[in-house]
Amino acid sequence: MNPRSGASQLFLASEGLYRRRRLANRVMTAVMGIAAAIAVIPLFLILFYLLQKGLRGLSLDLLTQDPNRPGRPGGGVRNSIVGSGIMVGLATAIGVPIAIGCGVFLAEFGQNRAGLVIRFLVDVMAGIPSITVGLFIYGLIVLPQKQFTAFAGAVALAIILLPVVARITEEMVLLVPRSVREAAYALGAPRWKTTLRIVLPTALPGIITGVLLAVSRIAGEAAPLLFTALGNQFNSTNVFHAMDALPLRIFVYAVGPYDYWHEQAWAMSLLLVTIILFISLAVRAIFGSRVTVRQ
Amino acid sequence: MTTLFRGRKGPLLWLLAAAALVALLAAACGGDDDSNTPTAAATTATGGSPAASSTAGTIAADVGKNDKADITGAGSTFAAPILQAWFDDYNKLVAKGVKVNYQSIGSGGGVQQYTEKTVDFGASDAPLSDAELAKAPDTLNLPFVLGSVVVTYNLDGVTKPLKFDGATVAKIYLGDIKKWNDPALTALNPGVRLPDKEIVPAYRSDGSGTSFVFTDWLSKVSPDWKSKVGTSKNPSWPAGQGGKGNEGVTTIVKQTPNSIGYVELTYALINKLPFADVKNKSGAFVTPSIETTAAAAAGVQLPADFRVSITDAEGAKAYPIASYVYALIRTSSDGCSKYRPVVNAFWWILHSKDASATASGLNYVPLPPETVAKLDPALKALKCEGQSALPQ
Numbered sequence: 001m002n003p004r005s006g007a008s009q010l011f012l013a014s015e016g017l018y019r020r021r022r023l024a025n026r027v028m029t030a031v032m033g034i035a036a037a038i039a040v041i042p043l044f045l046i047l048f049y050l051l052q053k054g055l056r057g058l059s060l061d062l063l064t065q066d067p068n069r070p071g072r073p074g075g076g077v078r079n080s081i082v083g084s085g086i087m088v089g090l091a092t093a094i095g096v097p098i099a100i101g102c103g104v105f106l107a108e109f110g111q112n113r114a115g116l117v118i119r120f121l122v123d124v125m126a127g128i129p130s131i132t133v134g135l136f137i138y139g140l141i142v143l144p145q146k147q148f149t150a151f152a153g154a155v156a157l158a159i160i161l162l163p164v165v166a167r168i169t170e171e172m173v174l175l176v177p178r179s180v181r182e183a184a185y186a187l188g189a190p191r192w193k194t195t196l197r198i199v200l201p202t203a204l205p206g207i208i209t210g211v212l213l214a215v216s217r218i219a220g221e222a223a224p225l226l227f228t229a230l231g232n233q234f235n236s237t238n239v240f241h242a243m244d245a246l247p248l249r250i251f252v253y254a255v256g257p258y259d260y261w262h263e264q265a266w267a268m269s270l271l272l273v274t275i276i277l278f279i280s281l282a283v284r285a286i287f288g289s290r291v292t293v294r295q
Numbered sequence: 296m297t298t299l300f301r302g303r304k305g306p307l308l309w310l311l312a313a314a315a316l317v318a319l320l321a322a323a324c325g326g327d328d329d330s331n332t333p334t335a336a337a338t339t340a341t342g343g344s345p346a347a348s349s350t351a352g353t354i355a356a357d358v359g360k361n362d363k364a365d366i367t368g369a370g371s372t373f374a375a376p377i378l379q380a381w382f383d384d385y386n387k388l389v390a391k392g393v394k395v396n397y398q399s400i401g402s403g404g405g406v407q408q409y410t411e412k413t414v415d416f417g418a419s420d421a422p423l424s425d426a427e428l429a430k431a432p433d434t435l436n437l438p439f440v441l442g443s444v445v446v447t448y449n450l451d452g453v454t455k456p457l458k459f460d461g462a463t464v465a466k467i468y469l470g471d472i473k474k475w476n477d478p479a480l481t482a483l484n485p486g487v488r489l490p491d492k493e494i495v496p497a498y499r500s501d502g503s504g505t506s507f508v509f510t511d512w513l514s515k516v517s518p519d520w521k522s523k524v525g526t527s528k529n530p531s532w533p534a535g536q537g538g539k540g541n542e543g544v545t546t547i548v549k550q551t552p553n554s555i556g557y558v559e560l561t562y563a564l565i566n567k568l569p570f571a572d573v574k575n576k577s578g579a580f581v582t583p584s585i586e587t588t589a590a591a592a593a594g595v596q597l598p599a600d601f602r603v604s605i606t607d608a609e610g611a612k613a614y615p616i617a618s619y620v621y622a623l624i625r626t627s628s629d630g631c632s633k634y635r636p637v638v639n640a641f642w643w644i645l646h647s648k649d650a651s652a653t654a655s656g657l658n659y660v661p662l663p664p665e666t667v668a669k670l671d672p673a674l675k676a677l678k679c680e681g682q683s684a685l686p687q
Contacts, residue, residue, distance in 0.1 A: 068383075069379060069380040069383035069384065070375070070376035070377075070379050070380050070657070071376060071380060071656070071657045072380075142413055143411060143413065146411075146412050146413055147367070147413065148367060148413060148414070226400075230367065230369065230396075230398050230400075231396075231398045232396045232398075233379050233382075233383070233396060233397070234386070234394045234396055236365070236394075236396075238365070241365055241367075242367050242396050242398070252398075252399065254542075255539070255540045255541075255542040255543075256376075256542075257376065257541065257542075257561065257562045257565045257566065258376075258565060259565075
């Protein structure tokens with residue numbers, strides 16, 4: 001056997017192999033690319049559809065007027081915007097401190113059995129359907145109080161926000177490098193001071209990102225408010241009374257009999273998506289590179 | 296990976312400050328509201344000045360004009376537009392201090408929340424059943440408006456309204472009549488060319504007062520329906536497709552050729568759906584309208600507790616698929632602060648000419664004065680804090 005011809009045969013064989021691999025590589029890249037494109041197509045379709053259907057109903061009145069009585073076109077949804085703002089703000093005020101405390105505990109003091117159990121429970125909590133949370137708060141707060149209240153709605157939203165923020169806080173705190181902590185210890189700082197003054201501030205941008213993402217999630221929830229805040233066609237700022245919210249009003253208007261209700265439901269959906277998109281973009285703009293985690 | 300916070304504190308602090316400000320504002324708004332809108336504890340509901348309200352022994356429609364209260368009611372989806380319109384008028388034109396918040400959670404939900412006392416009143420397309428009444432015995436089932444259910448369809452080339460009778464509709468929904476050119480249908484509609492196509496019946500998948508009225512009528516006109524399915528807000532339908540709400544049924548009917556469905560008259564009128572003339576008890580084919588719905592109510596004697604079905608009513612002009620819509624109010628209450636404004640608001644709804652005009656404008660059927668006269672004693676008997684809620 002001629003070694004040269006053997007080598008050239010080997011070369012030819014490897015050439016064929018190389019070509020085949022290159023082809024497979026290209027085909028698979030194309031398949032992944034198409035999959036990625038399909039994955040984001042719905043987002044653009046939703047945005048396009050919302051713009052097409054919602055722009056018509058969008059007006060200054062929609063933001064500044066309370067609903068007209070049914071059957072009389074015009075009016076706005078000021079009550080729903082105000083209600084959403086109050087309930088989401090209250091839910092954030094209730095949920096975020098607890099969630100951050102929980103996250104810090106899991107990251108700093110949770111490397112044991114208790115931490116394992118709590119981490120598991122928080123994960124289970126994140127999986128509870130939001131309608132179930134609403135029903136739970138209905139039983140816990142609404143039934144004993146004999147009154148639908150915005151407060152109950154805010155508590156339901158806080159429960160949905162809690163596991164999201166807790167887990168993100170844990171991740172962010174864990175990302176703080178060991179060397180930073182050790183530097184603090186070396187300077188004689190006790191553990192609590194290190195956690196409070198060094199670790200938390202370092203992790204804060206990531207935590208705030210998590211909070212804002214959780215806020216944009218609860219801002220779009222209708223299910224937990226159905227049996228808690230109930231809704232209100234009047235503008236009410238009393239948290240111990242029934243209150244309206246944008247997702248609730250979208251739900252009511254979308255299945256209602258009047259055409260202008262449908263139009264306003266589309267406009268409200270556009271408004272809600274715009275607000276959520278704005279929050280996401282603001283997060284990126286403010287925290288930029290620090291949002292993305294690099295190892 | 297060292298992503299230290301130092302040096303870029305600026306935007307972060309701004310954001311935190313903004314968040315704190317929002318929270319403070321929300322709290323401040325809540326506080327403000329408590330102080331200048333007397334609600335709950337601070338409410339002092341006055342029953343209207345006696346001089347203005349009881350002229351010549353009658354109670355004025357606007358008896359509650361000086362009331363102050365935030366009230367919550369919930370229930371019937373069908374009655375939601377008219378109740379919200381009434382309460383909007385009531386707040387703007389009659390009693391500026393009274394905000395009655397009414398949310399449409401469905402008749403079933405309304406009964407449930409009323410029984411749990413989480414709302415100040417409920418509204419339902421059907422009166423409380425005996426079992427429901429056992430859980431809330433001190434209840435006034437107060438009819439306040441009339442509604443009717445129409446049979447709608449999607450058939451190409453049919454221009455004038457189809458004609459149906461109860462037995463045929465029951466057979467369609469039982470799945471016994473499968474095709475549009477069934478002899479039963481062609482006999483009812485001479486001169487109309489009905490296609491050789493399968494009928495697709497659409498029904499309400501959610502618990503609904505509309506389904507209750509529709510099945511109540513079918514049970515009266517078809518023994519077969521009564522034994523196999525019966526009257527229910529949420530029956531087990533033998534055939535067809537389910538849709539949520541009037542909207543869901545309408546969508547199915549609009550998108551499915553050769554389909555048939557049932558929706559509220561108001562809904563059909565607003566959405567310009569075709570609807571059928573239906574044969575009534577005296578054998579006449581009646582077009583659903585405000586007049587024929589009122590005629591159905593006139594054909595039935597109102598019993599002492601007002602719980603009555605007016606489907607398949609007597610009278611040549613009576614449309615057979617009609618019903619009262621009921622407000623659920625307790626007959627007595629320990630406190631007057633929220634109770635009296637509720638009673639006064641319904642007094643206005645039943646007695647004010649403006650309220651009747653609003654109802655007609657929205658294609659709802661207000662109760663005729665003769666019927667209201669029968670309700671008055673029950674309203675006057677309502678008590679709070681041991682006294683009559685309305686001025687005597």
